[in-house]
Amino acid sequence: MHQVGLVGKPNVGKTTFFAAATLAEAKIAPYPFTTIDSNRGIAYVKVRCVCRDFGVVDNPRNSLCINGFRFVPVELIDVAGLVPGAWEGRGLGNRFLDELRRAPVLIHVVDASGSTDIEGRPISLGEHNPVEDVIFLEKEIDMWMKSILKRNWREIVRKSYKNVIEAFYEKLSGLGIARSCIEEALNNLDLAKKKLDVWNDDDILSFVRYIRGKAKPMVIAANKADLPTAEDYIRELKRKFPNLVVIPTAAAAELALRKAAKAKLIEYIPGDKDFRIIDEKKLTEKQMKALEYIRENVLKRWGSTGVQDAINAAFLKLLRMIVVFPVEDENKLTDRKGNVLPDAFLVPNSTTARDLAYLIHSELGDKYIGALDVKTKRRYPTESPLYHRQVIKILVRR
Numbered sequence: 001m002h003q004v005g006l007v008g009k010p011n012v013g014k015t016t017f018f019a020a021a022t023l024a025e026a027k028i029a030p031y032p033f034t035t036i037d038s039n040r041g042i043a044y045v046k047v048r049c050v051c052r053d054f055g056v057v058d059n060p061r062n063s064l065c066i067n068g069f070r071f072v073p074v075e076l077i078d079v080a081g082l083v084p085g086a087w088e089g090r091g092l093g094n095r096f097l098d099e100l101r102r103a104p105v106l107i108h109v110v111d112a113s114g115s116t117d118i119e120g121r122p123i124s125l126g127e128h129n130p131v132e133d134v135i136f137l138e139k140e141i142d143m144w145m146k147s148i149l150k151r152n153w154r155e156i157v158r159k160s161y162k163n164v165i166e167a168f169y170e171k172l173s174g175l176g177i178a179r180s181c182i183e184e185a186l187n188n189l190d191l192a193k194k195k196l197d198v199w200n201d202d203d204i205l206s207f208v209r210y211i212r213g214k215a216k217p218m219v220i221a222a223n224k225a226d227l228p229t230a231e232d233y234i235r236e237l238k239r240k241f242p243n244l245v246v247i248p249t250a251a252a253a254e255l256a257l258r259k260a261a262k263a264k265l266i267e268y269i270p271g272d273k274d275f276r277i278i279d280e281k282k283l284t285e286k287q288m289k290a291l292e293y294i295r296e297n298v299l300k301r302w303g304s305t306g307v308q309d310a311i312n313a314a315f316l317k318l319l320r321m322i323v324v325f326p327v328e329d330e331n332k333l334t335d336r337k338g339n340v341l342p343d344a345f346l347v348p349n350s351t352t353a354r355d356l357a358y359l360i361h362s363e364l365g366d367k368y369i370g371a372l373d374v375k376t377k378r379r380y381p382t383e384s385p386l387y388h389r390q391v392i393k394i395l396v397r398r
């Protein structure tokens with residue numbers, strides 16, 4: 001399953017975000033535990049389902065369909081809080097960085113209200129600028145990657161005589177970094193022709209910076225957006241980091257809404273711009289006040305709690321993934337067992353029908369002879385990448 005890591009200093013709301021995002025309406029059969037363990041859980045990418053386009057009622061197996069929205073599971077990791085100096089092993093630094101190795105995309109949760117200092121200690125509202133946190137976290141990761149290279153530098157230099165990319169790849173592949181990314185960094189930074197013997201610290205740093213930006217793209221979840229000091233800081237974050245995706249979030253609000261929905265007190269679907277109270281008599285005065293606070297300070301101000309948007313942005317924007325719906329029967333839109341639109345797959349936007357066949361099953365890949373675009377009922381070219389929300393039938397050799 002695709003992973004996304006939640007990172008940031010302590011007390012910004014990572015665990016609250018995690019709890020909210022992994023509290024689902026229903027559990028999905030193939031994944032028996034909605035929460036895998038204390039810091040790994042199932043969250044969802046939300047896309048418009050194709051069921052309404054086709055006017056059918058679906059029965060999903062690997063995902064959920066709620067009110068015409070398909071929720072595709074992804075694994076969310078609540079990484080230990082990061083404090084300055086983590087790369088040198090401070091705090092839970094090493095654990096933090098180890099978790100980070102595997103995640104191809106990150107959500108950096110910052111306290112946009114400015115009520116926690118650089119190490120996450122509570123301070124008064126607005127006192128700390130979250131822009132510093134973004135700079136600090138990027139630097140931590142850079143320093144950590146740089147330390148890995150520095151530690152192995154002689155070996156890398158020696159191996160580079162034969163093949164520079166392989167020399168780096170050997171040390172960086174464990175962090176989920178591809179050869180193509182290393183090659184791109186060398187070329188774009190004009191380091192391809194510079195012998196490794198004469199690289200200085202700045203060369204190494206700009207190299208890892210480039211790689212980190214590509215291999216560990218980050219959504220900034222500007223959390224605690226309900227608090228009055230958040231608005232200005234969110235504007236500043238967007239201005240200072242035009243290349244990052246900054247999404248205002250209120251994780252605590254999302255958690256409260258999902259809990260209320262689960263308790264059947266309100267109707268609310270993750271990502272919605274409002275909720276509906278089911279029976280006012282069932283709510284205590286305190287609950288009513290809390291819901292009203294959320295409506296005024298989160299939903300009306302920001303359009304949603306942002307939690308679902310942040311997860312969506314990580315996969316659909318940063319990783320440029322798409323969701324496709326394979327079926328076996330192009331008329332009934334079913335699998336062999338008669339399930340309508342059973343599966344939704346989150347895949348890179350470069351995925352072809354043949355790639356998808358292999359993702360589903362290696363045998364299916366081996367027997368692939370073509371594909372049918374179910375919407376048009378035409379053959380879909382084998383070399384063409386699939387498109388978002390495509391319903392596709394894989395044709396196989398018998």
Ligand SMILES: Nc1nc2c(ncn2[C@@H]2O[C@H](COP(=O)(O)OP(=O)(O)O)[C@@H](O)[C@H]2O)c(=O)[nH]1
Nearest residue numbers: 010011012013014015016224225250251252253
């Ligand atoms: N006002 C407000 N407080 C929040 C929000 N999200 C989390 N918090 C609070 O921030 C504190 C730290 O949250 P926690 O999830 O434990 O942070 P972590 O250390 O990053 O995992 C808790 O008191 C939360 O209730 C939010 O959206 N708004």
Ligand SMILES: [Mg+2]
Nearest residue numbers: 014015016081
């Ligand atoms: Mg936590």
